[in-house]
Amino acid sequence: MxxxxxxxxxxxxxxxxxxxxxxxxxxxxxxxxxxxxxxxxxxxxxxxxxxxxxxxxxxxxxxxxxxxxxxxxxxxxxxxxxxxxxxxxxxxxxxxxxxxxxxxxxxxxxxxxxxxxxxxxxxxxxxxxxxxxxxxxxxxxxxxxxxxxxxxxxxxxxxxxxxxxxxxxxxxxxxxxxxxxxxxxxxxxxxxxAGSTPVPCIPAHLPTVPNELKERYIPFADIEVQALAFDPNLYSRLQYDWVLYPDHAVFLGKEAFIYPSWESFFSAAHSQAQLPELIFIENTGVFVKPNFNLAKMAQLRCYFDVISRVGPTAQLDPLSDNEVSALLNWDAEKLRQQMAK
Ligand SMILES: [Zn+2]
CATH class of the missing domain: 3.40.225.10 (Class II aldolase/adducin N-terminal domain)
Incomplete structure (x- = not known):
């Protein structure tokens, strides 16, 4: 060497x-x-x-x-x-x-x-x-x-x-x-x-999962990232400014699964063939399936780190649906994601 x-x-x-x-x-x-x-x-x-x-x-x-x-x-x-x-x-x-x-x-x-x-x-x-x-x-x-x-x-x-x-x-x-x-x-x-970072609303402790979902979901362990569900400015970004750069789409998918309450999650879950592996319940918490891997955890932390540095009125420029599909249907990226597990 x-x-x-x-x-x-x-x-x-x-x-x-x-x-x-x-x-x-x-x-x-x-x-x-x-x-x-x-x-x-x-x-x-x-x-x-x-x-x-x-x-x-x-x-x-x-x-x-x-x-x-x-x-x-x-x-x-x-x-x-x-x-x-x-x-x-x-x-x-x-x-x-x-x-x-x-x-x-x-x-x-x-x-x-x-x-x-x-x-x-x-x-x-x-x-x-x-x-x-x-x-x-x-x-x-x-x-x-x-x-x-x-x-x-x-x-x-x-x-x-x-x-x-x-x-x-x-x-x-x-x-x-x-x-x-x-x-x-x-x-x-x-x-x-580097600039000054707005202070997001971070909950005092990790949220809990309703009994009937205890086998399916766990709270995302990084408590700062829980702010994505609790801070109104960050929560609204989930819907409109989800895919802001390529790795985010590759590891976390083209849309955020957001629900105003557990009730709305339960009613939506009936119509979903597969439960999403990452969910955001407003004012309640961020939850993932127990097998959510390290590469995805790092990407979710990255998303929090990025959008928590952006002021609430900033106009962001998410990737278009076509740009996201081009990334998700790309064999080279599928291979990279497989290897990163
Ligand atoms: Zn790159």
Whole structure:
């Protein structure tokens, strides 16, 4: 293992353990060594980089050759035999010229990227900051994979030095020539993007499940996330602003199952072939099926972290039904979700 590889593993583990940077299997990191692009395997967790090998080597020369010809569809070629498949976002890493590239759904930035006028907000924040280390570019929402890679290539063509790319309704891509360079960029981004957070209504203790449902549901154990059912501003977001970025749709589905009371849940349950695995009962609590997995728990916490940072009057820009269907009917995402369990 090279020193760079060790350095990157430390960075992965550090970022992977910070829920404001990485949620479950989300986010990915790559580094370039000669003609090899080492990229995180699909469905692996950055947080596990200090125990497991999460990287797959792909042929950077061949990948760059495809990109020069505007071919964003060709799959990256893995060097040698590996059990892991390269991340579905490998191409965007190859487009960046820097040695180390990190793609994250960082909460403090994502909070701005889900607004209707996110491009203006980002422009204002970064103009005011006058931070010379950051060369920024902004890309509108595109489905991850070839479409997103193409949009990033266009943004880079207009700004060759860009080291921070904002992806609307998605996250960031940043590039530097070392792990420490990435840390510096992230610290700068955090100091510019973090703002004051409204205090949500969090219940004093976890809610209980009615006796007849004790086998089916448990209260979601993270008490802060219970605010989604108790805080009127957050609760109303569940209906209108549910899918704000791709991983949310992939792990938590296209709609929130919200009910004004247990009575309304019971009457709706009769007509549902399967009980939803995550339910919100207004002023009562957030409940999940006992097998709700860690990747989904991390995504629900992420949703709370994002919308609890947004003021009640903010105009958000959820993904459209078509954008959500495109994510849910995508085989690459189905595989990633399987692996993230
Ligand atoms: Zn992403």
């Amino acid at each position: 090279t020193t760079l590889h060790q350095e990157i593993n430390r960075l992965c583990a550090e970022l992977g353990k910070d829920p404001l940077m990485v949620q479950g299997a989300g986010g990915n990191i790559s580094y370039k060594e000669g003609n090899v692009l080492w990229i995180k395997g699909s469905g692996t967790w950055l947080a596990h980089a200090d125990q497991d090998n999460i990287f797959v080597p792909v042929d950077l020369g061949k990948l760059s050759h495809h990109l020069v010809k505007n071919d964003f569809e060709s799959s990256p070629e893995v060097i040698g035999e590996h059990k892991l498949r390269p991340s579905i976002e490998t191409t965007l890493h190859a487009l960046m010229s820097q040695k180390v590239v990190v793609h994250l759904h960082a909460i403090e930035v994502l909070t701005h990227l889900i607004h209707k006028d996110s491009q203006k907000i980002i422009g204002r924040l970064f103009n005011e900051s006058q931070n010379g280390q950051l060369q920024i570019a902004f890309v509108q929402y595109h489905k991850p994979g070839p479409q997103l890679a193409k949009a990033i290539q266009e943004a880079l063509a207009n700004n060759l030095k860009a080291n921070v790319i904002f992806l609307k309704n998605h996250g960031i891509v940043i590039g530097a020539d070392s792990a420490d360079g990435i840390r510096v960029l992230l610290r700068n981004l955090h100091s510019i993007c």
